[in-house]
Amino acid sequence: MSAAAPLPTVIAIARAEARLLLRRRSTGALLALFAALLVAAAVLASLRATRERAQQDAYRALVRAQWEQQPDRHPHRVAHYGTFAFMPVGPLAAFDPGVQSYVGRVQFLEAHRQNAANFPEAAALSSAFRLGELSPAFVLHVLLPLVVIVLGHRLIADEAESGRLRLLLSQPVGPRALLAGKLLGLALALLPFAAVAALASGFVVLTAGGGVPDSLPRLALLALLAAAHLAGWMLVTLLVSVRLPSPGRALAALVTAWAAAVVVVPRAAGALAAAADPLPTRTEFDARLAAEVHALGDAHNPDDPVFTQLRRDTLARHGVTRVEELPVNYGAVVMARGEELTAGTFARHFEALVGRMERQEAGVRRAALLAPTLGVRALSAAVSGTDLRAALRFQREAEAYRYAFVQQLNALHRDKIRFENDRGQRLSAAHWAEFADFQPSVAGLREALAGTAWCWLALALWIVVPGVALAWQEVRP
Amino acid sequence: MSGFGGLLTWELRRLARAGTARVALGLLFAAGLLALFAAGREVARHERELAAADPAYAAQMERIGKQFPAGGHAGYVAYYTFFPVRNPTPPLAVFSLGLRDVTPSVVWIRLLGLEGQLHESGIGNPVLQALGAFDLAFVLCALAPLVLLVLLHDVLSRDRAQGVLPLVVAQAGGLGRVFAARVLARFAAVATVAVALFAVGAAWHGVPVNGAALAWLGDALLQLACWTAIGALLAALATGVAATLAAAVSAWVVGVVLAPALINLATVTLHPVPEGLAITVAQRQETHAGWDRPKEDTFARFFALRPEWRDTPPVTGRFAWKWYYAMHQVGDASVAATAERYRARLVARAALLARLAWAVPPATAQLLLSRRAGTDLEAHLAFLDRVRAFHGEMQVHFFPAIFAERELPPTAWREFPRFVPPPSAPAAGGPGERVPLVVTVLLCAVFLPAALRRAARLAT
Numbered sequence: 051m052s053a054a055a056p057l058p059t060v061i062a063i064a065r066a067e068a069r070l071l072l073r074r075r076s077t078g079a080l081l082a083l084f085a086a087l088l089v090a091a092a093v094l095a096s097l098r099a100t101r102e103r104a105q106q107d108a109y110r111a112l113v114r115a116q117w118e119q120q121p122d123r124h125p126h127r128v129a130h131y132g133t134f135a136f137m138p139v140g141p142l143a144a145f146d147p148g149v150q151s152y153v154g155r156v157q158f159l160e161a162h163r164q165n166a167a168n169f170p171e172a173a174a175l176s177s178a179f180r181l182g183e184l185s186p187a188f189v190l191h192v193l194l195p196l197v198v199i200v201l202g203h204r205l206i207a208d209e210a211e212s213g214r215l216r217l218l219l220s221q222p223v224g225p226r227a228l229l230a231g232k233l234l235g236l237a238l239a240l241l242p243f244a245a246v247a248a249l250a251s252g253f254v255v256l257t258a259g260g261g262v263p264d265s266l267p268r269l270a271l272l273a274l275l276a277a278a279h280l281a282g283w284m285l286v287t288l289l290v291s292v293r294l295p296s297p298g299r300a301l302a303a304l305v306t307a308w309a310a311a312v313v314v315v316p317r318a319a320g321a322l323a324a325a326a327d328p329l330p331t332r333t334e335f336d337a338r339l340a341a342e343v344h345a346l347g348d349a350h351n352p353d354d355p356v357f358t359q360l361r362r363d364t365l366a367r368h369g370v371t372r373v374e375e376l377p378v379n380y381g382a383v384v385m386a387r388g389e390e391l392t393a394g395t396f397a398r399h400f401e402a403l404v405g406r407m408e409r410q411e412a413g414v415r416r417a418a419l420l421a422p423t424l425g426v427r428a429l430s431a432a433v434s435g436t437d438l439r440a441a442l443r444f445q446r447e448a449e450a451y452r453y454a455f456v457q458q459l460n461a462l463h464r465d466k467i468r469f470e471n472d473r474g475q476r477l478s479a480a481h482w483a484e485f486a487d488f489q490p491s492v493a494g495l496r497e498a499l500a501g502t503a504w505c506w507l508a509l510a511l512w513i514v515v516p517g518v519a520l521a522w523q524e525v526r527p
Numbered sequence: 528m529s530g531f532g533g534l535l536t537w538e539l540r541r542l543a544r545a546g547t548a549r550v551a552l553g554l555l556f557a558a559g560l561l562a563l564f565a566a567g568r569e570v571a572r573h574e575r576e577l578a579a580a581d582p583a584y585a586a587q588m589e590r591i592g593k594q595f596p597a598g599g600h601a602g603y604v605a606y607y608t609f610f611p612v613r614n615p616t617p618p619l620a621v622f623s624l625g626l627r628d629v630t631p632s633v634v635w636i637r638l639l640g641l642e643g644q645l646h647e648s649g650i651g652n653p654v655l656q657a658l659g660a661f662d663l664a665f666v667l668c669a670l671a672p673l674v675l676l677v678l679l680h681d682v683l684s685r686d687r688a689q690g691v692l693p694l695v696v697a698q699a700g701g702l703g704r705v706f707a708a709r710v711l712a713r714f715a716a717v718a719t720v721a722v723a724l725f726a727v728g729a730a731w732h733g734v735p736v737n738g739a740a741l742a743w744l745g746d747a748l749l750q751l752a753c754w755t756a757i758g759a760l761l762a763a764l765a766t767g768v769a770a771t772l773a774a775a776v777s778a779w780v781v782g783v784v785l786a787p788a789l790i791n792l793a794t795v796t797l798h799p800v801p802e803g804l805a806i807t808v809a810q811r812q813e814t815h816a817g818w819d820r821p822k823e824d825t826f827a828r829f830f831a832l833r834p835e836w837r838d839t840p841p842v843t844g845r846f847a848w849k850w851y852y853a854m855h856q857v858g859d860a861s862v863a864a865t866a867e868r869y870r871a872r873l874v875a876r877a878a879l880l881a882r883l884a885w886a887v888p889p890a891t892a893q894l895l896l897s898r899r900a901g902t903d904l905e906a907h908l909a910f911l912d913r914v915r916a917f918h919g920e921m922q923v924h925f926f927p928a929i930f931a932e933r934e935l936p937p938t939a940w941r942e943f944p945r946f947v948p949p950p951s952a953p954a955a956g957g958p959g960e961r962v963p964l965v966v967t968v969l970l971c972a973v974f975l976p977a978a979l980r981r982a983a984r985l986a987t
Contacts, residue, residue: 056614079663087785088791090792091792093758094792094796095792097796098795098796098799101799105801105804106804109804110810112808113808116812121819123818123819127815127818130815131811131815132811134808148657149653149654149656149657150984151657152629152651152653152656152657153653154648155804156803156804156807158643158807158811162788165647166647166648166650167648168646168647168648168803169646169648169804169807170629170648170659170793171800172629172656182796183788183791183792184788184789184791184792188788192784193785196780199769200773202909204769227900284594296768296769297769298680298767298769298770298771298772298773299772301769301772301773301776302677302680302772302776305776305779305780306673309673309779313669313670313783313784314558314670316658317658317659317660317661318558318565318661319658320567320654320658320659320661321561321562321564321565321566321569321655321660321661322561322565323655324565324568324569324655325564325565325568328568328572329572329648329650329651329652330650331572331573331575331576331632331633331649332576332631332633332647332648332649332650333576333579333580333583333611333633333635334575334576334579334583334637335650336583336635337579337583337586337587340583340586340587341586344590348593348594396585403650407652407654410652410654410655411652411654414654414655414658437654437806438652438653438654441653460687473845473846474845498801518952
């Protein structure tokens with residue numbers, strides 16, 4: 051706290067406080083309850099992630115096998131047969147599921163169409179249960195602060211009530227040393243809770259599969275986040291305990307603050323962000339896209355300027371006068387051009403939609419200044435690779451993969467299928483194995499943390515503001 | 528009873544003067560107004576989509592008209608035509624959004640295999656969805672209980688701490704009377720805010736105040752009564768101010784945060800729904816396998832499903848639309864059992880939630896309210912059934928022309944089937960679902976006299 055506090059005194063107070071807190075029977079009960087919840091959350095989350103990954107792996111293998119085992123087929127038939135992209139369950143998804151339950155996990159990829167990712171878990175549940183999924187991250191970021199409050203709300207009040215505070219302050223201890231000692235004592239008493247949390251989180255990360263995360267830095271950062279967040283709660287709890295003399299009022303104030311940070315502010319911020327910048331609906335999005343795609347050009351219309359130009363260019367390049375004389379299949383040339391145009395239009399609309407989603411997200415994140423827990427949860431999801439950006443990354447990569455394989459098929463169609471009796475021909479099945487499999491990537495840590503400045507600022511203020519307030523706080527018996 | 532009425536009035540007046548109560552009730556009312564605004568915006572977004580469906584359909588038909596200026600084969604036209612199936616937001620959705628923020632209000636389907644189209648997601652921001660909707664049901668089921676519990680904690684404890692409880696009891700003529708008057712006054716204050724918010728919301732968003740709306744309000748108040756009973760019991764049992772508050776906020780944390788999170792996890796873990804993936808993958812495989820199979824095989828399977836087309840002449844050329852749609856029908860049929868299992872799993876989830884409601888009645892009050900509002904899972908499944916039925920209607924309309932290899936005139940789309948949503952469905956859930964809440968109130972009421980006798984002993 052301040053240089054004036056003699057270290058041995060601080061440590062003595064801290065040890066006494068920690069011993070007192072840990073000897074309380076209610077602390078033991080709380081620890082048992084906490085451990086039980088955490089173990090339940092860890093085991094179930096790990097089970098769920100393992101099961102989901104196993105299911106996905108099985109389907110991914112099945113879909114690949116089905117792709118390669120296709121018989122001789124016309125390439126455009128294959129483009130409509132299509133394939134599936136599965137959103138991977140990352141190694142940290144069991145620790146912090148983030149928004150994963152709210153995004154579709156499977157996307158059907160085919161020619162001409164950008165299908166939505168479907169089957170989000172949330173559509174099959176009730177919205178009454180949206181306060182958070184009971185994951186290790188939820189226990190760490192939402193429930194552990196409550197433990198801090200329960201243990202710490204009477205740190206000073208107890209002393210004041212029993213009259214010991216007067217005694218302590220009359221000795222040459224000083225208020226700074228007293229507060230520092232109390233804070234350290236609370237931190238020591240929280241160690242068993244933190245140890246249980248660390249063990250359970252480690253268990254989840256190791257057993258949920260998907261390999262140990264690429265980087266220890268992620269785990270270190272998650273630990274640091276949780277520690278900083280809890281430190282803020284400890285400072286706030288101590289501050290309230292000093293300022294509100296009755297333990298009942300201190301508890302009520304702290305739980306109200308907790309409820310605001312965990313329940314009220316996040317939801318209210320979400321509602322306001324949605325109202326401020328509403329997303330288009332699927333019907334509106336698709337209607338605008340369809341109108342624009344239609345305006346791009348109509349391959350069926352012989353007078354269409356775009357496709358007339360394409361024909362002229364293609365004929366000129368090969369020095370012929372009729373499409374029938376071309377060495378390549380002109381139908382496939384048209385198809386490839388159409389795909390290129392529609393994909394570009396879709397990308398523009400999609401990025402505009404994403405821009406809105408990210409503006410909404412930024413609005414919510416600004417509210418972290420009022421509710422730092424909100425910011426910490428956002429950071430935790432970002433580090434765990436389970437946030438909105440991870441979902442959008444998957445959707446972009448799935449679209450890029452769709453475009454690539456459809457154009458690869460269009461190229462085969464152009465070069466291997468004759469223009470005459472086009473649909474009556476088939477391409478040898480030997481070609482199917484040439485197609486690369488969909489390989490979704492994971493954002494690096496730096497990239498994953500883009501756009502989280504407000505969250506970091508909120509976390510810093512969460513520690514600095516109560517810290518400074520405590521440093522200036524008078525302690526009166 | 529005029530004596531008790533006077534006591535109640537006195538307690539109400541005292542509550543109105545208390546700073547904490549005024550701030551807490553004011554904040555609750557403000558949160559309610561925000562909820563009405565936010566849910567109103569969300570419903571307006573859905574209404575916009577519902578209203579946009581018809582113009583979008585008309586624009587699409589105009590494009591198709593240009594594509595087929597002289598008309599076209601029924602199968603070809605149907606291939607390009609998407610039909611909007613609307614799921615109007617029920618009037619009470621503005622109070623209880625339920626699942627409406629994660630389920631689409633309009634599903635666009637073609638005559639192709641339905642199973643690949645049925646579960647198309649709407650557009651939503653997962654970040655906001657994960658935070659949960661801020662609607663009146665949330666305010667009344669999550670925030671109002673906290674206000675109630677905080678208001679209830681000092682029903683006895685403060686007077687006792689100040690040593691004036693015996694005096695107050697003597698003046699009022701019995702501990703039970705003071706206790707009842709104070710508890711009722713607090714319930715009445717919060718219930719008044721709830722009713723006021725309901726009234727403001729009904730006027731603001733034009734919600735008809737009919738039986739269904741009143742049943743919704745009744746259940747919201749019952750849920751508040753349930754928390755009142757819990758808070759009263761805790762207030763009667765605990766001895767100090769701090770202990771009462773600690774017990775009250777613990778009850779809230781368990782009922783509003785912990786229990787729902789546990790129930791959620793239990794439901795998801797005990798009832799996984801792997802069929803979603805299975806349906807999508809299997810349907811595609813089966814549908815497309817038709818291209819490489821002898822046409823007679825596909826038709827044999829199709830005729831088993833649809834014997835009325837058995838007499839259609841065999842396809843001799845490379846392609847025929849009737850063969851194409853038969854493939855899709857066969858693809859759908861191949862996953863019918865899986866689709867049925869998918870639905871059954873979801874129903875099992877809902878049933879499990881209802882059972883768990885018995886363990887923690889207040890935790891599931893929001894669920895009950897979304898059932899009453901017609902925005903719950905069951906209502907969504909009913910909508911999916913309507914989409915299914917409409918797909919059947921589309922087949923009835925198009926198959927005769929497709930099997931007769933008929934060209935449709937350019938004006939044919941005026942006769943195309945249109946989906947007409949049913950008049951708002953009656954609220955789901957019978958009075959039986961209130962039972963857990965009622966039982967909780969009764970249980971608390973049974974234990975209250977004993978707790979009060981103990982409190983009276985301590986007071987004297």
